[in-house]
Amino acid sequence: MGKAHKLGGILLTGVLLFTLNAPSLNAYLVQYKEQFFKLYHLHYIQYPDDTMENIYWLERAVKADFANPLYAMARIENEIQWEKYRYLFMMHVNLKLIEQYLFLGNKWNKRNAYFYNAPWKEQNLESLETAETCFRTALYYWKDAVEWGMKAQDRRFRFINLTQVQFWEDEAGKIENKSLDYEKIINRELALLQKVRERFQAMDENTY
Numbered sequence: 001m002g003k004a005h006k007l008g009g010i011l012l013t014g015v016l017l018f019t020l021n022a023p024s025l026n027a028y029l030v031q032y033k034e035q036f037f038k039l040y041h042l043h044y045i046q047y048p049d050d051t052m053e054n055i056y057w058l059e060r061a062v063k064a065d066f067a068n069p070l071y072a073m074a075r076i077e078n079e080i081q082w083e084k085y086r087y088l089f090m091m092h093v094n095l096k097l098i099e100q101y102l103f104l105g106n107k108w109n110k111r112n113a114y115f116y117n118a119p120w121k122e123q124n125l126e127s128l129e130t131a132e133t134c135f136r137t138a139l140y141y142w143k144d145a146v147e148w149g150m151k152a153q154d155r156r157f158r159f160i161n162l163t164q165v166q167f168w169e170d171e172a173g174k175i176e177n178k179s180l181d182y183e184k185i186i187n188r189e190l191a192l193l194q195k196v197r198e199r200f201q202a203m204d205e206n207t208y
Helices: 002-021 033-041 048-063 079-108 115-152 165-179 180-202
Strands: none
Touching: 033 048, 033 079, 048 079, 079 115, 079 165, 079 180, 115 165, 115 180
16 A cells, blocks of 8 residues: 555554544454444544544444354355455445545645745645545545445346445446546545645745
């Protein structure tokens, strides 16, 4: 992931704070992808700690094993449905990680470099660095989302529709026809961020 590793310290701090204050999960053993995914949730107001918590659960979901098909989030009756379900699940989790990293990046992003921000030039440049790392991490997950989505769209699955996760099916279709293209969105954000960075870098003692 390269530059994305710089975000590790920020996320580690958030995760440590979360895990130290989280209620005990001993009564409910969480070990499978579906269980971790269900711990992800949206907040009415998305504070950075909320986003870091969601990233924690989603990244655990990526790494964990799938539950038995009996406990899948869709009705599974045969091996081919089970295969498609796994591809769709991984695609969807990666898409949710992209959303969360974009939320997080926007908390640090500066969309303008006003002249009166000159006294805090270095702090603003550091904030932009963090935002860029979040956006590039989202770009990393987009590549995985596309890969899983295209696998789910293999012609072997053309007549298999998992209606319980229709939204995931729709996402895979949008990736295939390019109506969902986070790479384009993220690259646009990175280009704007670079312009703002250059304006901050050009500031000196005469700016303000």
